[in-house]
Structure formats: structure tokens, C-alpha cells
Amino acid sequence: MPFIRETIVTTIDRTGKVHIAPLGIIAEKDGWVIAPFRPSTTLTNLEQVPLAVANYVDDVRVFAGCLTGRKDWPTVPVVGLAVPRLAAALAHSVLEVVGIDDDPLRPRHFCRVVGEETHAPFTGFNRARAAVVELAILVSRLHMLPPEKIESEIAYLSIAIEKTAGPDEKEAWGWLMERVDRHFADQ
Numbered sequence: 001m002p003f004i005r006e007t008i009v010t011t012i013d014r015t016g017k018v019h020i021a022p023l024g025i026i027a028e029k030d031g032w033v034i035a036p037f038r039p040s041t042t043l044t045n046l047e048q049v050p051l052a053v054a055n056y057v058d059d060v061r062v063f064a065g066c067l068t069g070r071k072d073w074p075t076v077p078v079v080g081l082a083v084p085r086l087a088a089a090l091a092h093s094v095l096e097v098v099g100i101d102d103d104p105l106r107p108r109h110f111c112r113v114v115g116e117e118t119h120a121p122f123t124g125f126n127r128a129r130a131a132v133v134e135l136a137i138l139v140s141r142l143h144m145l146p147p148e149k150i151e152s153e154i155a156y157l158s159i160a161i162e163k164t165a166g167p168d169e170k171e172a173w174g175w176l177m178e179r180v181d182r183h184f185a186d187q
Contacts, residue, residue, distance in 0.1 A: 003027040006133055008055040008062050009034065010075060011045035012083050019045055020071055020086070022063045022136060025054055025095075025111075032095055034109040046109050050097035053078060055089040058122065060132035062088060064172035067139050068179050078115070091118040128165035131157040132172045139176050142183045150180065 004024040011019050019041045026033040034052060036042040046052065057063075062073055075084035078094060085092040095111035138145070138153055154177075161173050 008057055008086055010053045010055060010083055011042055012049050013045050014048040018075055018084060020066055020073055022066050031110060031112045034111060035106045037106050046097055051083050052095045053083050053085045054093045054095055055086040056091045057086060057088050058090060059088050060129045061168055061172045063133055063136040064175045067136050068175040090120045090122055126164055127160035128169040131160035132169055135176045139179050
């Protein structure tokens, strides 16, 4: 299995409009692969402007927000680059697309790291944050999973929320659970 780093990726279209999306980037050789599903704004943006910023954040509300219609997270410029980074990023990597393996479902964009910067300290792990990220991934795949799988995953992840969540993690969890509840109500 490949090493995947869960990030928030910022891209722009040819007019400079910013798009923010949670994506797992895949380690490969000395770079990263961005593999967005078709159709997606990230894919269109990478075709128009072959640059991205992988934002490393510990505020899980950004992951949850992007999946629940809350996409207006503040960005700040990256020196010498048209694509901004998230203001909340602890660090970021600037990724330049150097090759594409086209695929009808999920094209793979091979990227080399052309810049990195650290902005704030990482203050440690938190099980609730990890649970929110896992629930965010689950929410992004609700349409592909059977109800039993969704329910069993949520039951397990909720233990970490109950034991270790602070206000931000509880808020993010609530946003995602609203999305899950809507999914089940629509079935």
C-alpha cells in the first residue's frame, strides 16, 4: 500500500479563482501524486494551471467544512506563486505537475516539490482529530459504501470523539454527522 498524506489542496483556475479541497496525496519516488476523481474542480484547475499547494493543517474543521459546504477558509499568498496557501496551514508544500497518467476515473498527476515552508509548530496528536479525518474520508465515499459499513465505522470513531474531542473537533464531527444523517434520510 502506498503512503498517503491527508492534506488540504489549494489550486486555481486560469482566472485565479481559488479552490480548496481535502485530498490524500500519494508519496511516489521523490514527489507526490495528486489523483482527483473525474469530474472535479481540482482536476480542471490542474489542467489549466499545473500547480498546487498541499496544506498541512491540524484544524479538522477545514476537512469537515470542505465536505459540508463550508469552503470559505482564509488563504494567504505564497511568495512567487499564483496559488495561495491556507492561512491555517502549519506548513505547506508547493507542488508542480511534471507528468500525468491519464485515467478515465482518476488521473494521476505526478508532482515535484518546488518549495516548502513551516508556519506554526505541530503540537501533538489527538485521537479525536484523527477520528474526524477518518469520518471526513468516509463522508466523501458515502455513495460507495453499504449502510452497515458506515454505521460500524462511525460507532468505532465516535469513541475517540467522546474521550478526547475539544470544541473544534466536536463542531467538525457535528457537521459531518449532519451530512451522514442527510445521506441516510435520502435513501
